[in-house]
Amino acid sequence: MTEIKEKTYLVIVQCHIVQERCSGFHCEKALHDRTGSFAVYPETINFRSLSLTCGGCCGRALHRKLTNLIRQAQKRDGISKEDIVVHLSSCITKDNYHAPTCPHLDYLKTLIGKLGLDLVEDTWISKTAEKRRQEGLYRNNQCMKETPHG
Known part of the structure; x- marks a missing residue:
């Protein structure tokens, strides 16, 4: 099995709802700069990347999208699924400005696991x-703390 840091095809999965207002710039920048969860990848490794959304709640479309990717990558470019790693973006895995943690996170992880793909949680981590x-x-995995009404 290929170690995460040696993967040559990275897939960033962004929340479909969040993607309506977020371009994914910070995730792409973290990938380019090798920061956040991408810090593990050496500068010397040349890789390809693809950005997808989960397809909307409940995320089942992600299974179809990744199945298609596995098939096309192997057929067209000889890329095996062992070379592919999926990064679930921070908008899915963490409570943040956009929304609470995705309520379907465990289901998404199960779908990705059934395909035999390696998974990394998080992409870019906002300091704020x-x-x-x-x-x-x-x-993490909860809605925002209630604040007293004054």
Whole structure:
């Protein structure tokens, strides 16, 4: 099995709803700069990347999209699924400015696992969002903390 840092085809999966207002710039920049969850990839590795959305709640479309990718990558370019890694973007995996953690996160991970693809959670980590998590305003796998009405 190919180690994560040696993968040559990266797929970034963004929340379909969030993608309506977010271009994915920060995730792409983290990939380009090799920061966040992409820091593991050496500068010397030349890889391809693809950005997809989950397809909308509940995320089942992601299975079809990734199945198509596996088939086309092998058929057209000889890229095996062992060379592919899926990064679930931070808008899916963390409570943040856009929304709480995706309620279908475990289902998405199951779908990706059934295809035999390696998975990395997170892409770009916002310093502001991390600060808010430390302050208890954002939580992993939960909605925002209630604030008292004054």
